[in-house]
Amino acid sequence: MSVLRRWFQTGLLCGRAQCRSAAGRGSMCGGAPALARFSSSESPVNLTYDVFDGKGESTPLVFLHGLFGSKSNFHSIAKSLVQRTGRKVLTIDARNHGTSPHHPVLTYEAMASDLKHLLTKLHIEKCVLIGHSMGGKVAMTTALTQPDLVERLVVVDISPAQTTTRTNFRFYINAMQAVTVSSTLPRSTARRMAEDQLRKQVKEHSVRQFLLTNLVETNGQYSWRVNLAAISAHLDDIMSFPSLDTTYDGPTLFLGGASSAYISSEDYPEIQRLFPCADIQYIPDASHWIHADKPLDFISSISSFLQS
Template identity: 80%
Template sequence: MSALCRLIHRGLLSGRSSFRLFPGQQDVCGVAPCLRTASSCSPLNLTYDVLDGKGESTPLVFLHGLFGSKSNFHSIAKSLVQRTGRKVLTVDARNHGNSPHSPMLTYDAMVGDLKHLLAQLHIEKCVLIGHSMGGKTAMMTALTQPSLVERLVVVDISPAQSSTRTNFHRYIKAMQEVKISSDIPRSTARRMAEDQLRTLVKEHSVRQFLLTNLVELNGHYGWRVNLEAISANLDDLISFPSFNTVYEGPTLFLGGTSSAYISSEDYPEIQRLFPNADIQYIPDASHWIHADKPLDFISSIISFLHS
């Protein structure tokens, strides 16, 4: 085992004898993809799902938020394929879902991963739809690679600092403290994990969302997200780089009225970077708009595509 791999094992697995990271397929280090690493300059090969539409219009590409996965948009994607005829791509970000893990978790790296994936799939231009962290990746892609983005949808996030509006530090701490015995039924493991999360994560819907990351292999339970990388990079993830460039394409910022992630204080920066942006809100929707109000979310996307 290489020195790097030994550090990975020691740093990520110490003190976790009853609660392991998900050990899926083997990689060059002989460890799970959750522990896979890559050089900071190399894009990762992301996992994705493609739903093929019969139309020839520009494909839609969905980018999920922190602690999410491509499955968050599965039903949304199916509906949009049926209603628009477009190809729809849902993507697992690095350190999330089934995509490889890396200590590097920056927006620059995630833009590089996305650019690499679109090139692999011969997608020269797309409608990019990103939620939260995925929305920031989408904004940065549009600002740095505008030729790739025909239209942009940013879901409940803005190009502003979101540190005062987030509880992600608390979520990470709660997930890191979870301990689950081996060789118990999945239903029992899930119940144990939720009971332990409840101390720091009061909202039932948020606990259920975090629990989508609980996975099992050979009787051992763990989180498929790379908590170490998320924790180490969280300050960067809840900020946004400064840009002097603009994205001139049609843009929709879609917020939830029960969320504080797009406020009137953000409007000047939105309009500076995205001069053709429209800002809309979906009533009674929280930060997870697509989960709270899927039909309204789909209707907003379709209206924007036709605008």
């Protein structure tokens, strides 16, 4: 696979040998109340997850999805990686996403705590952590605060930098909150009606289809399975990154889409500071959703990184 590769000077100096291996009818969602920030006294939530069992004994791979996503985003990727590597693969729903519980707090500290709680419950002492976008920031937070838990780290099209100016997430939230769908409609009609309403603020067809994966019918009512109130209230937290002075010295891959602006040269110094053994690669003709645009290249990049 042809990729554009950039190595950090510190990454070259450190060398791989020195890196440690290691709702009712009507509007579907209400407003966003003021919420307290996460503290160490917060109890973690019990995340939902899917397991794809491999026959090998190597460290399992753990996938973390992005904002508005779910564990199913990586199911086909997980199946391919089980076949290619023999490793067990887990895909996880973050709090307020998929079928995981809702909680008013949505910070990276809280989500990292949820992840540690799940891995402890599953008796997984070490894993290869792979996170896309928001999930990439959860993965970075986990690696920086609990490095012994992470054997290798893959951060997909995101950096430890402020990303507010590069996103339209606030528009997406507003559009989703404004959708109204009658409970009397069949699902296919309800989905078309919801898409028509989203189209006013969400111009990209692919983004609308992605957001619509969150439209569910529960007890005869249509609603969004993501917790829009918590996402809206914590959007600044989600778009930023915790201030941390620690480093993660294990093997790290930042995998960006060549057509995406989420990992830019302006981010390199902070990546270098926090992840001194990082390698950055870009997959040609891939947008922010690399795994959907170029799944074979994405799988090849992950496989090569595991063997490096």
